[in-house]
Amino acid sequence: MRLSGGVRTVGAIALWSLLSTLAIAAPGSSNTARSKLSTPWTDEANSAPVPLADYPRPQLVRKDWLALNGRWDYMGGASLPNPANGQSSPPSFPRNPESIKVPFPPESFLSGIMRDLEINMWYRRTFEVPRQWNQGRGWNNGPGWGWGPGGHGPGSQRGRVLLHFEAVATNSVVYLNGRQVGQHRGRWESFTFDITDLLRPGDNTLVVGANDPHDGLTSEGKNDIDQGDYTFTSGIWQTVWLEPVPDSHIRELTIRPNLQESKVSVQTNVSGSRGTVKVSVLANGRTIGSGRGGNGTEVTISIPNARSWSPDDPFLYDLQVQILDFRGSVVDEVTSYFGLRSISLGEAGGKLHPLLNGRFVMQLGPLDQGYWPDGIQTSPTDTAIQNDLQNMKDLGFNLIRKHAKVEPQRWYYWADKMGLLVWQDMPSMWYPDNQLPWEWQTIIHQHYNAPSIVTWVPFNENWGAYDVARITAWTKSLDPSRLVNGNSGYNNAPGYRPAPGDPGNGDFDDRHNYPGPGDVPEPSATRAAALGEFGGVGLMIEGHMWPGVNHTAYEMQPSVQALTSRFVELQNDLDPFIQERGLGAAVYTQLSDVEHEVNGVLTYDRKVRKIDFAKARVAVKRAIEAGNRLAKRMEGYEGKEGL
Structure with a gap:
């Protein structure tokens, strides 16, 4: 399958190099700021009255719904009232407030704001509940609305209206028609409020406050002010929508x-x-x-x-x-x-390996941090998500490690539909260890049904890691049907706090080596072996890099040809580790460049493939086939902890 918004070869980048550095808002848009770097979908997202208007919850679909994405009134700044305080009524907006495009975070070009560290953010918009939602449903006993004071009063309704938020960072409070609906804490999870009793006929005014201090006290991944690597993502950063449902x-x-x-x-x-x-x-x-x-x-x-x-x-x-x-x-x-599948541990060639559907399949794919130059952690369009995943399929990969981020449900839908195994990280937190358990539990619960997710990764490289063995075992108890990689790359120590290191339990012994493969672990009696990160080889493509930063990689190459040769060499180097030492999974860094990092197989703007995909695919397939050859030599085994 070939999706729209595809990449271009290096031989055709000259014009795009110029345009990407000069990209401005689409004609007719209220966003007149300049984009630092555009993608093939920037103009579409910037001009769309309702961006990201695709159904947000593919594993629980109803016919009727209404996206509230689009233009909202906005005000932001540390001096504004703190939404985390949960005051009973919302603050007043200025007479002529700024406009922000939801769900793009205020740090992003597509939001129209492009400011960092707003800390306190306030959003406002009006909406009208579609009248057809009430037709033929019998939600009231006569003409007019069946909800709230405009109908027959609370308790008499025969239908409800739900307000859904796919993600808001980090402490949020919601008001409808001047009254508080509820509060939520957490960056990565969706949450819902029943707003039926506060609705009225005609226009309804919705106000959302979000406080995001970036202080490391909550799960933030790469968003922490002390340790953050890239542009932050704050406030409303995923779809907001309404849904009518029956009482039952x-x-x-x-x-x-x-x-x-x-x-x-x-x-x-x-x-x-x-x-x-x-x-x-x-x-x-x-x-x-x-x-x-x-x-x-x-x-x-x-x-x-x-x-x-x-x-x-x-x-x-x-x-x-x-x-x-x-x-x-x-x-x-x-x-x-x-999807009807199992994931487990079992013997292959006399060593413990991860098994898919009862058979060893070498898991090989990229690290994916899910950043975009125009939307930061919010993809510009649904097609952009598809394009990333399809590029990895084109490269022959069968795995993606979703690193330090939890994506919206549509990302996992496309991974399910296209066929990619997913390792899902819990995004790191840095300081007091009081939030990870309940937020991690919610993430696992909300994404439990995705067949693509085969491994949970509660910690990465000791960043924010604590009590790792207990958290690893607890994660396994939450979902025994999947594998757990307790501390991917425990051999790395950030140094800002003592490193817990290898938990000794879970389903993987996982190390990170750059460029690698390096000192690859071997399976034990209880754990498979993984190379959770390797590669990191960089190439700078003029005009397709994030401006104003020092571009880095673990190793640099001078050309597409040289980078391709190095990529192929690294994949070939995996062969003896797979066939002789029992390596079961490997994660190449990374899918795309991200701001100062230029070690992707795609440029940050997704316009250039930085390696020759045809040659690279042969090497990837060869590594996966090494695992297949090992599996074919097996005469029989029973999986461990499988479905």
Whole structure:
């Protein structure tokens, strides 16, 4: 599959080199600031009245919804009221406030603000609930609205309206029509408020406050003011949206595929009055099985002629989940999907390896930090996400390590659909260790259903690491169906606090070596071996680099040809470690350049492939095939801790 917004070869970059440094807002946009570096999607995102308007929750889909992305009133600054204080009413806005484009963070070009360290941020917009949401639903007993004071009063509603935030950093408070709706703390998780009782006919005024001190006291990844590497991301940085639901509605699904027994179990969490839950499994649009149960119970469905999910064949089954009343009528309905796959540890060639669907598959792919020059940690468009992942598929990789960041749900949807294994990091926190457990638990819970995620990584290189063995074991207890890499690259010590080092437990012994491969670990009786980061070889492409910084890499090369040769050499160097020493996974640094770092296989603006993909793909495939040859030599084994 070839997606729009693709990269260009080095031979065609001269004009783009000039344009990328002079990029300005699209005609008709209110953003007149200059972009430091544009992507192929900058103009589209900048001119869109509603950016990132794709359905934000692909594993729990309803037909009706309304994106609130777009232009909001804005004010920001450390001297403004602190939203973390949770005052009962919002502050007043100036007569002519600034305008910000949500969901791009105020640090980004696409937001229209481009200021760092606002600390306290306030957003305001009006919206009107679509009247058609009330038509034919019986949400009230007469004409007009069925919500709040404008209808028949709280408690009489036969429908609810939910306000969803995909991510706000870090301490947020929400007001509707002058009254506080609720508060949230956390950078990476989605959260929801029921705003039904505060709605009124016509315009409703929504105010959101966000406080982001960047003080290292919460999980921030690369956003900490003391240790941060790149431009920060603050405030609203993912989609805001509305959704109408019946009083009795499906809140969430927990999907547990069982490849060994060719079945899937679905647990449904229902809000409101109880009814029967019906779950149907579909393959290529045809229902192949169904079952019924109550709220909170698991419905298990056998899958005939089961087809497993893998990077080579990322087949996804569809789900239809309904609440039925006592007459058998549908009260609520959502659609979802799942992949039938297992991830476990087991022997291959006499050594412990990670197994996919009961067979050793060498996991090889890039580190991906998910930064964009125009949106910082917010991708400019959904197509931009697809483009990144498709480039990695084109390169032959089967793995992506999502490093120091949690992405919106659509990113994982495309990884599921395209077929990429994902190692998911918990973004680092630096100081008092009082937030990671509950935020990490929420992240695992919210992304539990993604078949692409095969490994959780609670700590990286001792940054913010504490009590690592306990956290590693606890992570495994939260999700026994996946592998856990307790402290990726424990051989690195940041030095700002004592390094816990190797936890000794979990599913991987994982070291980082640059350029590498270097001292690669070997499997033990309980852990597979991983090279969690290697490579880091840089190349500067004039006109496609972040301006005003000193560009760095672990090793520099002078040309595309030289970088390609070095990339191929590093992949070839993995072969003896895979076939003789039992290496099970390797992560190359990195997918794209990021600001001062120029060690990506793509430029930061995603306009240039910095290596010859045809030659590089051969080397990547050769390394993965080394694992396949090892697997083929096996005469039989049983997986460990698999589904």
